[in-house]
Amino acid sequence: MHCFDAWVSYFYYIWVMATTIQKTSFFESISPFVKLSPESRQALLSLMRKESLPKGHVLVPCGEICRNVYYIEKGLARTFYLRDGKEVTERFKAENSFTCSMSGHVTNTPDGRQIELLEQSVIWSLPYTELEKLYDRFHEIERLGRYLITQEMIELHQRLSEIQFISAHERYNTLLTSNPSLLQRVPLGLISSYLGITQETLSRIRAKI
Amino acid sequence: MHCFDAWVSYFYYIWVMATTIQKTSFFESISPFVKLSPESRQALLSLMRKESLPKGHVLVPCGEICRNVYYIEKGLARTFYLRDGKEVTERFKAENSFTCSMSGHVTNTPDGRQIELLEQSVIWSLPYTELEKLYDRFHEIERLGRYLITQEMIELHQRLSEIQFISAHERYNTLLTSNPSLLQRVPLGLISSYLGITQETLSRIRAKI
DNA sequence: CAACTTATTTGATAAATGTCAAAGGAAAAA
């Protein structure tokens, strides 16, 4: 019986440690800009649901509206849509970042974007509707939202400039320097669609270097 | 003397009317989402500087950091940067919209983006530093900021999808349906760089239709 | 291991786009 108690407390200790680490990961990734009060933190955490999900899991299926903000504690997510029957990859998001597709929520109509996991991942979900209530209650959470969207916007400007008027070869080289690990984690077919070129062209570019 | 007074009051009336209309224009363009209290409105207005500026005026010159948010009451602005000695147009913004280049302000280093006016324009400027003070003072202005950036982000996603994996011909057609008036207001050389194609290609595309 | 699926490369060819040079046009200035 003592032995059993020891095991229970051991596993409880592990669980507490794990939870603490996870919480830290989430708040550390946002803390450089926004410091949250304990109340805000508690309110946020109480609404976020953490799940461990397998590779291939679909967060937002075809035709549905994305109703959550996702924080990726671990793993890799891909947002894509269909055009002329082909998948176009809009972006990849890896650990310690957020992903979502807001336009569907804002207009309340499906925007055609799907989100899937490319690796086994640990994902925190927070429904937009709940987030909006938090925006009302906590000025500092509204600030957090503004901050995160600003970051996203700056990233998007960057991404646009890496595609507009840029040759396939240069696009690949830019990715190679800015995010080399992505090439180890993602099949080349998805990379090519992210770069806006065909898989064959990407293959030839890689061969030529 | 009576006659003079009459003229003075007449012009004062015109001036008040004009000012009112201008204020209305600004708040109406943001009101669909965010309703501001009189205090917030007053605080915002007191920090915004209105100017009538000629065609060709440079809001943000080469190498400088954009330190203001600009509201375009009338006219047309263009954000662009240099690559390989050529100007690349990032975006056009017309009346009743906002423009700025935030990444320079966030990182406090020039991001290479310039903003110029393509038409005689009426521009309201608000320094970021002042705006940030307003964010602190008024939750609802922070919300306004979040809202405007969200809109910008959705626009950017849209724009990205209109370039990624899209042929020159399709890009032109998309612009033709989504913003036909732009083609009447902007030289084709700037349009082509906005679409990420050469001017010659654009000319041939237009000839072929 | 064999069979099967998925991912990647390669080849041949066509289509799209860029480059360089020059000619028209249109608008602004003298």
Next chain:
DNA sequence: TTTTTCCTTTGACATTTATCAAATAAGTTG
């Protein structure tokens, strides 16, 4: 009006990229 400048089109050609088809490589499952 004439000149000048800027904007747009056109031509010839080179380069890049897509398309279609097939082969090879890699990873999975029975």
